[in-house]
Amino acid sequence: MDRPKADSVLVLSGLDPSGAAGIAADIETINQFGLTPLPIITLLTAQNTQKVESLEVTKNDLLEHQFKLIDEDIHFNTVKIGLLGSSSQIIAISNLIKNRKQLNIVLDPILISGSNENLSSIEIIEAMKAELFPLCLVLTPNLAELNALAPGLDEQAAVASLNCPWVLVTTSDSSEAEIEHRLYHEAKLIQKFIYDKLPHKFHGSGCTLSSAISALIASGDDVDVACNKALQYTYQCLLNAKKLGKMQFHPNRTSSKLI
Template identity: 85%
Template sequence: MITILTAQNTQKIDSLEITNNELLEHQFKLIDEDMFFNTVKIGLLGSSSQIIAIAKLLNDRKRLNIVLDPILISGTNENLSSTEMMEVMKTQLFPLCLLLTPNLAELNALAPGLDEQAAVASLNCPWILVTTSDSSEVQIEHRLYHESKLFKKFTYDKLPNKYHGSGCTLSSAISASIASGDDVDVACSKALEYTYQCLLNAKKLGKMQYHPNRTSSKPI
């Protein structure tokens, strides 16, 4: 389901068109009456009213594994959210989710002024994977929290390029793994390895960001 259409390339996002709530609700109900699914992955969201509409749909459909990638800033540094939208996400959507996958900048935006563990605790979600790909260190460390406590660390060598779609690749791969029956920590481990291989083999299709090569790695 498409929540928002973008006009963009590897250098910038030029414009956004938000899917209206009525169409979104209609599409969800058509899928729900036709197909079985146990997992939902949420990415870019367009407005506070859309967040509320999605939260209502998901709250009415119990026993779903919901993975939310809170896309607040684009890879080319455009702001894709607002303070109001973040507050609505935190109160309406996060409590319904199984897992959030913010990068460190997004975590700081969602919980400004707090250290990492306190920020995680403030988001009211059982599992949170904090990614740190923008670190200046030679190695990067992703941290998985469960019930606000550090559960596991994942360490990788830092890659040199800027990527378009790395976070989406990761959260989608985690969701696919959970949908197939894996526990959250196993899903995160598999998806991080898959995503890293996609980035190692990324292709530069435009003038700026590289695109993950999702066919270069063994499927989840």
Template identity: 55%
Template sequence: MQNTQSVKSTQTVDAQLITEQFNHLKEDVDFSVVKIGLLSSKSQIQTIASLLETCEALTIVLDPIISSSTNQQLLDEQALKSLKQELLPMVTVLTPNVAELNALSSTEDEQQAIESLPCEWVLLTTTDTSKNKIEHRLYHHAQCVERFTYTKLPGDYHGSGCTLSSTISALLASGVDVNIACKRALDYTYQSLLSAKSIGKMQYHPNRQAPK
């Protein structure tokens, strides 16, 4: 439960319901990309990892949400440990911000942190630590292969990370290469923030209908 100012409470989706929904969907739809966002418990993470192991040739995009954009902790230590041990090795594209990267790697040295991750691709977003200019960095097998620079926008935003990872996933499902998908998704997300909407007292929300 949340509004634009804070997260009031969370309720974990039952693991059995996740299993039933996944299997029901799998009976009906062929999919090649899975995007994972907010996770809330060790059992939930273990369930999702087990389900993904039943699929072949999946591209998995993970937005590793550990705390809310209003700084409420959303993932406890047990769940974080399970995420690192059981889910990260399956992930194709990881999209952490700096704080999330540090939490996933237990170090604040960027290169060491990237090298400690088992994911093939890591798109590190740096909005959370940048003041004026933002430089997002794309790593492939722990080597920085692309840098994307933007001017930091004023204000606080809710949903920019979800917009980014969802757009990357949609582009990958359309056959776009990872590096191009990341660039296009970053541009799309930035444009959605340029025309973001104020619907409450604090955070702005991306205008996903605005970008062309």
């Protein structure tokens, strides 16, 4: 695959002041892989390791202005997208990406918080599927998110309906003792990644994983290699997680030897 390298990853993501998830997770992870994160905030949230209480969506004109100033100044080839605030914001972002072309988009479709709050809506899901997924290289839904994105379908059909070349279905939210993450390419299952289920609840594991994938892709790795390395990195972060808050653990993103 002809994939020129870049030293940075543009991130469109929410702010979680607990530092466990969101833009802090993205910044820490991308930094650990030796790249510079270029952070644009999609929403400010008030939350901690127990609950999410408010969301303030960034205005589209500010977000567009931020993207434009970075794009005219700093080279990037990869964008990591996390929490999104509204269907209007999704359309604005998809227009920015369409105009920029030749970007590797890694999107973590965050629909449900680590503390099980619904962070999305039917309008957001529909806009993501219609406008953003067809522009993406990789999606990283967990089982609950895949089900919300494509209700009533079996996994393979659900993945096929997302209209994106690579889908990594993460399954840590299953009740199995052994976790099997599954990577699909063109809706065909091509690889399984087996991990032991860990005992704690974590805040920000999905952000860590998708940021690691984006950093590795920006560095020139192929998608399947990036997914494998990013899963290993994330698992190390979770094995060494810190209990700072009263409920969910913080992934320890500096603990791991990079691969």
